[in-house]
Amino acid sequence: MSSTDPLATEELIVKSRPTKNFFVSMLTRDIELKDAILDLLDNCVDGIHRQTTNLETEKPYENFWAKITATPDCFEIEDNCGGIPLDIAINKAFMLGRPADYQETHTDIHTVGMYGIGMKRAIFKIGKECFVYSNPAKEDKPFCVTISRDWMSNDEWDLPINFVTATKDGYGTKITIRHLNDSIRSNFSTESSTFLDELAGSISQFYAVILEKGFSVELNGDSITGATLSLLDNSSALESKIEPYIFKGEINQVQVEMSIGFRTRLKSERETDAENEQARSSEDAGITVICNDRVVLFNDKSYLTGWGRGNVPKYHTQFISISGFVNFRSGELYNLPLTTTKRGLDTDNRAYVYALDYMMEGIKKFVDFTNKWKGREEETNVMFEASTPARYDAPIKRAEAAKTFSAIRKHSGDGAAQRYSPKLPLPEEKNPKKRVTYSRLKSEIDELTFHLYPGIPDVSPSDIGNKSFDICLEMAKREQKA
Numbered sequence: 001m002s003s004t005d006p007l008a009t010e011e012l013i014v015k016s017r018p019t020k021n022f023f024v025s026m027l028t029r030d031i032e033l034k035d036a037i038l039d040l041l042d043n044c045v046d047g048i049h050r051q052t053t054n055l056e057t058e059k060p061y062e063n064f065w066a067k068i069t070a071t072p073d074c075f076e077i078e079d080n081c082g083g084i085p086l087d088i089a090i091n092k093a094f095m096l097g098r099p100a101d102y103q104e105t106h107t108d109i110h111t112v113g114m115y116g117i118g119m120k121r122a123i124f125k126i127g128k129e130c131f132v133y134s135n136p137a138k139e140d141k142p143f144c145v146t147i148s149r150d151w152m153s154n155d156e157w158d159l160p161i162n163f164v165t166a167t168k169d170g171y172g173t174k175i176t177i178r179h180l181n182d183s184i185r186s187n188f189s190t191e192s193s194t195f196l197d198e199l200a201g202s203i204s205q206f207y208a209v210i211l212e213k214g215f216s217v218e219l220n221g222d223s224i225t226g227a228t229l230s231l232l233d234n235s236s237a238l239e240s241k242i243e244p245y246i247f248k249g250e251i252n253q254v255q256v257e258m259s260i261g262f263r264t265r266l267k268s269e270r271e272t273d274a275e276n277e278q279a280r281s282s283e284d285a286g287i288t289v290i291c292n293d294r295v296v297l298f299n300d301k302s303y304l305t306g307w308g309r310g311n312v313p314k315y316h317t318q319f320i321s322i323s324g325f326v327n328f329r330s331g332e333l334y335n336l337p338l339t340t341t342k343r344g345l346d347t348d349n350r351a352y353v354y355a356l357d358y359m360m361e362g363i364k365k366f367v368d369f370t371n372k373w374k375g376r377e378e379e380t381n382v383m384f385e386a387s388t389p390a391r392y393d394a395p396i397k398r399a400e401a402a403k404t405f406s407a408i409r410k411h412s413g414d415g416a417a418q419r420y421s422p423k424l425p426l427p428e429e430k431n432p433k434k435r436v437t438y439s440r441l442k443s444e445i446d447e448l449t450f451h452l453y454p455g456i457p458d459v460s461p462s463d464i465g466n467k468s469f470d471i472c473l474e475m476a477k478r479e480q481k482a
């Protein structure tokens with residue numbers, strides 16, 4: 001190399017850092033405001049998971065709350081879910097993306113946070129100035145991280161953190177966003193937008209399980225009730241009754257549990273037509289898919305949950321009473337059937353593919369029942385009266401306790417898989433057919449054939465049997481009339 005070679009004499013550097021502007025605009029481009037806010041709520045739930053290890057109890061989220069205040073001037077989300085630990089705040093929470101070497105000490109937590117981006121993306125989406133206040137459990141000092149309006153446009157990446165005096169009782173986090181972006185402000189005004197109602201609806205559906213299990217969420221002072229998650233169950237000793245189909249199995253470190261059944265009595269065609277007119281007919285029907293307590297699909301009626309696949313018919317209002325729940329749980333988040341956005345179902349996922357066969361088996365059972373009673377729905381009312389709504393997981397617990405599960409011998413999962421397939425009541429045929437069989441001498445059959453079908457070839461013995469029965473019945477009827 002000659003000494004005049006510029007590359008050898010002078011070391012030049014090419015700038016390749018991302019610009020903040022790029023980050024902020026790219027990150028927020030593809031996320032809807034609603035999903036950004038749900039990301040913040042997911043973090044509250046993650047906070048609970050960090051402290052509560054036993055999620056198997058009836059109400060593991062009891063006494064935990066999140067309060068969202070959204071007005072055109074300010075957005076705030078406050079929770080009592082344990083706060084952001086100082087170490088996590090300093091080393092991880094405000095990084096854009098998960099640092100490669102950062103390992104949270106508590107690994108077996110069933111959190112839904114995955115990519116280390118949700119909180120920042122939501123903040124950038126909503127406004128230009130933000131204060132993240134946290135009073136973490138197990139630390140003595142509350143702190144506040146400030147993202148200033150300047151930071152959004154300057155070249156500095158680190159953020160200031162200050163210890164502050166506690167502004168509220170209990171351990172938790174409060175994220176306050178000011179100087180809201182112009183495109184966001186109108187969404188937070190009830191006069192100009194229905195956004196807040198839609199947000200409440202989404203929280204009610206996507207957090208249905210978490211709300212049912214005790215969590216409380218307020219939006220502008222109104223507490224949100226979770227969507228219904230129940231199925232008709234009957235715990236009596238009756239052999240044939242209305243109760244759900246249940247499946248339990250495991251694959252790839254994911255536990256799969258499902259209950260599929262009826263949420264309400266069968267509706268006659270006239271009734272479903274009437275409900276259709278009110279456009280609320282099928283809202284409550286369908287299959288709900290849950291991952292680590294977070295609803296991923298709510299009342300789905302598409303091929304994703306088995307409708308219109310194999311021998312399962314497509315969803316139709318006739319099946320308005322069918323409902324079901326498929327629950328995936330895992331400490332290994334990446335094994336769950338979640339898409340990268342966390343909001344969709346990953347249909348290539350092993351646990352999903354495994355569960356799908358059983359979803360179809362369960363749906364088919366109740367489709368068949370509905371078809372068999374078609375036109376006679378009222379006759380089934382009394383059977384439905386004997387069953388009462390139970391939380392979606394109660395029939396599974398009941399089957400476990402009563403040991404009514406039966407093992408599935410051949411399946412593609414790991415370990416043991418079991419199911420309970422109920423014996424649903426079948427309609428009694430009002431005028432069933434019965435079989436008449438008898439033997440006679442061939443010579444006698446030939447004689448009768450010659451008498452009934454003279455000159456006609458290929459008359460079978462059963463033709464003769466049918467014909468003679470018909471003649472005899474005809475005679476009997478005539479005599480009765482006379």
Ligand SMILES: Nc1ncnc2c1ncn2[C@@H]1O[C@H](COP(=O)(O)OP(=O)(O)O)[C@@H](O)[C@H]1O
Pocket residue numbers: 039043044046047079081082083084085088092093094112113114115116117118119120173
């Ligand atoms: N409300 C909260 N309560 C407790 N921890 C929180 C809260 N909000 C954020 N965090 C912490 O900040 C981290 C970063 O959040 P986020 O950007 O949403 O990424 P992710 O949830 O994917 O890790 C979370 O992992 C969590 O440790």
Ligand SMILES: [Mg+2]
Pocket residue numbers: 039042043112113114117118119
């Ligand atoms: Mg998150």
